[in-house]
Amino acid sequence: MNPVFYHNDSGRAWVTIDNPPVNATSQAVRAGLIEAIASAERDNCRTGVIVCLGRTFVAGGDISEFGKPPQEPHLPDVYWQLEQSPVIWAVALHGTVLGGGFELAMAAHVRVATSGTRFGLPEVNLGLVPGAGGTQRLPRLVGAELAADLASSGRMIDAQTLFDAGGLDAVVEDDLEGYIGKLLDSASSHPLTTSERNILPVADDYFTSLASAVDKKAKGAKAPQLNIDAVKWAMETDFIEGQSRERQLHLALRDSEQSIALRHAFFAERLVSKPAAIKEVTAAKVEHITVVGGGLMGAGISAACLAAGLNVHLIEVDDNAVAAANERVKGLLQGALKRGKITQAGFEAQYNAFSCGDDYRAAANTDIAIEAVFEDMQVKQNVFAELARHIRADAILATNTSYLNPEEISTDIKNPQRVVGLHFFSPAHIMKLLEIVDTKETSAQALATAFSLAKRIKKVAVLSGVCDGFIGNRMLAAYRRQGDYLLADGATPQQIDAAMRAYGMPMGPYELQDLTGLQIGWANRKRQAPTRAATERYVTIADQLCEKERFGQRSGSGWYQYESDRKPVVDQEVEQLIQHYSNQNGIQRRTFTQQEIQNSMIAVLANEGARILEEGIAERALDIDMVKIHGYGFPRWRGGPMHTADVMGDDTVATILASVVKQSPGSWLLAKKYQR
Numbered sequence: 001m002n003p004v005f006y007h008n009d010s011g012r013a014w015v016t017i018d019n020p021p022v023n024a025t026s027q028a029v030r031a032g033l034i035e036a037i038a039s040a041e042r043d044n045c046r047t048g049v050i051v052c053l054g055r056t057f058v059a060g061g062d063i064s065e066f067g068k069p070p071q072e073p074h075l076p077d078v079y080w081q082l083e084q085s086p087v088i089w090a091v092a093l094h095g096t097v098l099g100g101g102f103e104l105a106m107a108a109h110v111r112v113a114t115s116g117t118r119f120g121l122p123e124v125n126l127g128l129v130p131g132a133g134g135t136q137r138l139p140r141l142v143g144a145e146l147a148a149d150l151a152s153s154g155r156m157i158d159a160q161t162l163f164d165a166g167g168l169d170a171v172v173e174d175d176l177e178g179y180i181g182k183l184l185d186s187a188s189s190h191p192l193t194t195s196e197r198n199i200l201p202v203a204d205d206y207f208t209s210l211a212s213a214v215d216k217k218a219k220g221a222k223a224p225q226l227n228i229d230a231v232k233w234a235m236e237t238d239f240i241e242g243q244s245r246e247r248q249l250h251l252a253l254r255d256s257e258q259s260i261a262l263r264h265a266f267f268a269e270r271l272v273s274k275p276a277a278i279k280e281v282t283a284a285k286v287e288h289i290t291v292v293g294g295g296l297m298g299a300g301i302s303a304a305c306l307a308a309g310l311n312v313h314l315i316e317v318d319d320n321a322v323a324a325a326n327e328r329v330k331g332l333l334q335g336a337l338k339r340g341k342i343t344q345a346g347f348e349a350q351y352n353a354f355s356c357g358d359d360y361r362a363a364a365n366t367d368i369a370i371e372a373v374f375e376d377m378q379v380k381q382n383v384f385a386e387l388a389r390h391i392r393a394d395a396i397l398a399t400n401t402s403y404l405n406p407e408e409i410s411t412d413i414k415n416p417q418r419v420v421g422l423h424f425f426s427p428a429h430i431m432k433l434l435e436i437v438d439t440k441e442t443s444a445q446a447l448a449t450a451f452s453l454a455k456r457i458k459k460v461a462v463l464s465g466v467c468d469g470f471i472g473n474r475m476l477a478a479y480r481r482q483g484d485y486l487l488a489d490g491a492t493p494q495q496i497d498a499a500m501r502a503y504g505m506p507m508g509p510y511e512l513q514d515l516t517g518l519q520i521g522w523a524n525r526k527r528q529a530p531t532r533a534a535t536e537r538y539v540t541i542a543d544q545l546c547e548k549e550r551f552g553q554r555s556g557s558g559w560y561q562y563e564s565d566r567k568p569v570v571d572q573e574v575e576q577l578i579q580h581y582s583n584q585n586g587i588q589r590r591t592f593t594q595q596e597i598q599n600s601m602i603a604v605l606a607n608e609g610a611r612i613l614e615e616g617i618a619e620r621a622l623d624i625d626m627v628k629i630h631g632y633g634f635p636r637w638r639g640g641p642m643h644t645a646d647v648m649g650d651d652t653v654a655t656i657l658a659s660v661v662k663q664s665p666g667s668w669l670l671a672k673k674y675q676r
């Protein structure tokens with residue numbers, strides 16, 4: 001079906017784009033636009049309006065076409081034809097005017113938006129520069145500073161901000177098309193086109209300081225800097241030359257590893273919330289949440305739910321704990337208020353939707369009860385039993401556990417089909433990831449309801465089966481274990497940290513352990529000791545640090561030494577301890593290159609992920625990628641460990657793993673796909 005409709009209303013062309021869900025400029029839309037422009041010219045229309053049906057004006061190029069060879073007509077040509085047309089073209093803007101949509105708006109002659117419209121050039125988030133003049137027209141429209149900022153960050157701005165910067169003719173509250181009609185009635189001559197405008201000069205050091213700020217944040221992503229370069233071309237060359245350079249770079253980047261990985265992440269983020277397990281299942285309605293436990297986790301979960309407009313009741317053990325929990329939640333809401341995330345009225349609405357007490361009877365009408373108490377089986381079982389006594393038979397019973405088996409927590413619970421694990425990450429009101437844990441008994445409706453809650457509280461939810469640590473912490477344990485093997489065999493914590501930072505991780509594994517504390521890992525290793533295979537290689541260096549009460553930053557030392565500024569300082573004692581461990585175990589220490597460290601750490605992650613898939617703990621490889629990107633800082637521009645392994649190829653990963661296992665006998669059980 002043709003997604004572009006043309007209608008000549010007494011000399012005014014009305015062009016309507018209807019290409020759900022977001023009116024992306026697919027080949028059919030581009031062809032339809034060319035035809036509509038030609039029709040308007042053929043009909044001698046004096047003016048024309050381009051408008052979109054549905055939730056938004058064009059929200060960009062069609063990302064699903066980016067992996068294929070570009071098909072005519074090409075977007076820059078369509079927009080050039082529009083801009084050069086004798087017809088005065090206006091755009092009626094609503095929703096999210098992004099990428100190719102923003103470029104379309106810039107090529108038009110008159111731009112009017114409803115007040116809620118947002119604008120941006122998000123190509124950078126896909127490892128790209130815009131492909132249809134965005135970096136060349138935007139500086140001409142709003143100045144090079146704002147253009148470079150938007151193109152390199154991908155952030156959105158609202159209609160008023162764009163209007164203030166000179167990018168819109170008007171912002172209206174309602175009757176967008178009526179307003180445009182009147183504006184065009186009074187338009188006497190063809191306005192200056194955007195590409196004809198001059199660019200105002202920019203202070204010399206503006207681009208240098210922007211580039212250095214962008215570089216600090218990019219952590220290996222190339223597109224932010226390339227977007228700044230492209231905006232600079234607008235100042236250095238004429239429009240035709242600048243646009244041609246931009247287009248060439250855009251097309252080259254489409255085939256780059258970074259863009260392919262970022263596009264994988266984009267689609268994975270949307271697919272992850274649609275596992276087969278909940279296909280065509282209707283979620284139950286959720287308005288009331290009960291949280292048990294008002295510590296850091298419980299308070300964070302409460303704040304996340306309150307921010308989504310849910311009613312939250314928090315249960316604690318006694319008056320003192322209730323008061324402390326109340327203060328903690330209030331503090332989080334006040335923090336949001338202080339940072340400008342919510343208004344005073346928003347704060348009051350959220351705080352009014354919150355209550356706190358020590359009586360489980362208050363949970364009688366809850367839709368979902370989430371226990372977030374101390375990570376102890378008996379304590380959690382008691383809380384579950386108490387909740388089950390008070391909540392409705394159809395209400396969902398959720399446990400926020402990082403490692404404990406939800407099936408065991410709910411052993412004596414009636415209706416175990418309503419039990420689900422909700423593994424939040426700390427701080428729960430900020431971290432995007434939520435693992436939704438499916439027990440043997442969990443019903444599809446309980447899962448669907450958990451996914452629907454996750455969407456409402458803006459989490460990236462991933463379905464996980466039951467295993468030690470679920471997907472995320474199991475992957476983390478493997479990653480750390482490989483780090484410890486490398487330490488024992490010759491590397492140092494600082495070498496491994498530097499290698500993984502260079503790979504694009506925000507922190508290395510040892511700095512991170514020092515930040516979060518070594519105790520949790522220690523407790524887990526002790527818990528797992530009875531079931532650990534006798535043949536498994538086990539390195540005790542981390543345990544020895546814990547025995548010396550070197551628990552990380554909070555205790556003043558861990559893998560590193562800390563002064564008051566929390567900057568990790570290499571510690572001779574740790575180096576000696578590692579050296580001593582190697583000597584005692586008869587290990588001839590060797591050197592590892594940065595590449596060897598990175599390869600082995602990533603191959604081990606890929607192997608653990610493949611085993612998780614083979615065991616059916618994760619449904620799809622993309623689920624694992626989402627866990628690592630949204631919960632553990634894996635560089636988004638690498639697409640996640642499973643995508644990375646795909647790019648490396650099974651044989652390459654298998655070869656690396658074979659050499660890791662040879663170096664480190666007893667280290668890894670290989671997934672079937674990596675056995676040779």
Ligand code: COA
Pocket residue numbers: 021022024059060061062063064096098099100122123126267270271
């Ligand atoms: N090309 C192809 N498909 C797109 C798309 C695009 N540019 N933008 C969104 N979609 C698809 C999504 O994959 C999703 O498909 P699904 O329903 O099959 O999962 C659907 O449109 C809705 O998108 P979603 O992100 O779930 O909706 P939203 O209302 O939360 O957000 C946007 C809408 C437009 C803000 C968001 O989709 C977005 O940022 N899109 C990318 C915009 C972009 O990068 N444009 C520049 C491209 S160069």
